[in-house]
Amino acid sequence: xxxxxxxxxxxxxxxxxxxxxxxxxxxxxxxxxxxxxxxxxxxxxxxxxxxxxxxxxxxxxxxxxxxxxxxxxxxxxxxxxxxxxxxxxxxxxxxxxxxxxxxxxxxxxxxxxxxxxxxxxxxxxxxxxxxxxxxxxxxxxxxxxxxxxxxxxxxxxxxxxxxxxxxxxxxxxxxxxxxxxxxxxxxxxxxxxxxxxxxxxxxxxxxxxxxxxxxxxxxxxxxxxxxxxxxxxxxxxxxxxxxxxxxxxxxxxxxxxxxxxxxxxxxxxxxxxxxxxxxxxxxxxxxxxxxxxxxxxxxxxxxxxxxxxxxxxxxxxxxxxxxxxxxxxxxxxxxxxxxxxxxxxxxxxxxxxxxxxxxxxxxxxxxxxxxxxxxxxxxxxxxxxxxxxxxxxxxxxxxxxxxxxxxxxxxxxxxxxxxxxxxxxxxxxxxxxxxxxxxx
Numbered sequence: 001x002x003x004x005x006x007x008x009x010x011x012x013x014x015x016x017x018x019x020x021x022x023x024x025x026x027x028x029x030x031x032x033x034x035x036x037x038x039x040x041x042x043x044x045x046x047x048x049x050x051x052x053x054x055x056x057x058x059x060x061x062x063x064x065x066x067x068x069x070x071x072x073x074x075x076x077x078x079x080x081x082x083x084x085x086x087x088x089x090x091x092x093x094x095x096x097x098x099x100x101x102x103x104x105x106x107x108x109x110x111x112x113x114x115x116x117x118x119x120x121x122x123x124x125x126x127x128x129x130x131x132x133x134x135x136x137x138x139x140x141x142x143x144x145x146x147x148x149x150x151x152x153x154x155x156x157x158x159x160x161x162x163x164x165x166x167x168x169x170x171x172x173x174x175x176x177x178x179x180x181x182x183x184x185x186x187x188x189x190x191x192x193x194x195x196x197x198x199x200x201x202x203x204x205x206x207x208x209x210x211x212x213x214x215x216x217x218x219x220x221x222x223x224x225x226x227x228x229x230x231x232x233x234x235x236x237x238x239x240x241x242x243x244x245x246x247x248x249x250x251x252x253x254x255x256x257x258x259x260x261x262x263x264x265x266x267x268x269x270x271x272x273x274x275x276x277x278x279x280x281x282x283x284x285x286x287x288x289x290x291x292x293x294x295x296x297x298x299x300x301x302x303x304x305x306x307x308x309x310x311x312x313x314x315x316x317x318x319x320x321x322x323x324x325x326x327x328x329x330x331x332x333x334x335x336x337x338x339x340x341x342x343x344x345x346x347x348x349x350x351x352x353x354x355x356x357x358x359x360x361x362x363x364x365x366x367x368x369x370x371x372x373x374x375x376x377x378x379x380x381x382x383x384x385x386x387x388x389x390x391x392x393x394x395x396x397x398x399x400x401x402x403x404x405x406x407x408x409x410x411x412x413x414x415x416x417x418x419x420x421x422x423x424x425x426x427x428x429x430x431x432x433x434x435x436x437x438x439x440x
Contacts, residue, residue, distance in 0.1 A: 335350045
């Protein structure tokens, strides 16, 4: 029976693709799996660490000739619960036998053994996997180091830009990335570019939209996915070859069933429920403040309080409470006072600087017609202050790396200041006094 449970867990993980969930629930804890199942588990984990995906049945069988797949019908969560229960029962029985022996020898010794047993069980038998003994899964880290070395230094998902991959280990499960910029800085295009990048890698995408309709997003996705000019797509000004590209892209989207768009308006609860129900590999939200607005309702209180609460809820959920921990990108605005900092300030995002304190990385977006700068001003896993310039052309070459740096942003900011001063001087010379100008 014990071996069947162990192998059933391996089968359930392969069937469902829920390796990340199994890890988050503590399947790698010592003593959970039998030696036979541990061999299969190590093969699963090695593949997952290298490719960030659970292998298919066919691929797993090709690498493990002794494995015979038998559908279980049980969930990964329920099987792990049974395995943890079995482990707890076995350990408690062993402690009880030891205590009984000690009672016959010396009751005082038995008393100390009982305390040891209680402490051991409390630390090592945790149903929700909330307790971790440092170093208990040493094999995991040894194997992880080897896999990282063999995977060009990445343990997570690769960014579209090698500049970011060189200074990090990639996107890890639970990472929350905040993208923000002024209006018309192409934030939505950047979000869709990233979503399509990971969709093309074979990941399941869940995108929440609150500022745009499904149709508005789809037109932008069509242009990005086909590399056709956005104006030609919007106007239907396409050649027969262009129309074929559009039809092929839409067919691939539909057949994959891996790109889901949600316009849920039930605040943070709707956000969490959709993620737990759909179980995507990557989450995107095009305007997270809408969830704070949902919570605030018609109240006239300080919106900053609601924004900070929503950010805390997003980060806590994605990093620890979601049934499947995955990376999350969400978008917000930069305030006007940040324009002069050239993207380097961590306090220039609108609503609250609490946002950048909580997220794993905050990336400022600054654009002109032909290029877009991505500047990392806060991060736990990327190099702060680094940045790149990508092509901003919509959408034939959008997102392609132009240069490693963003010097042009400084000259852009300086020119904006000169234009502002010149306009102010022109207005005042035309008979508008300074106080009127300030009000305009």
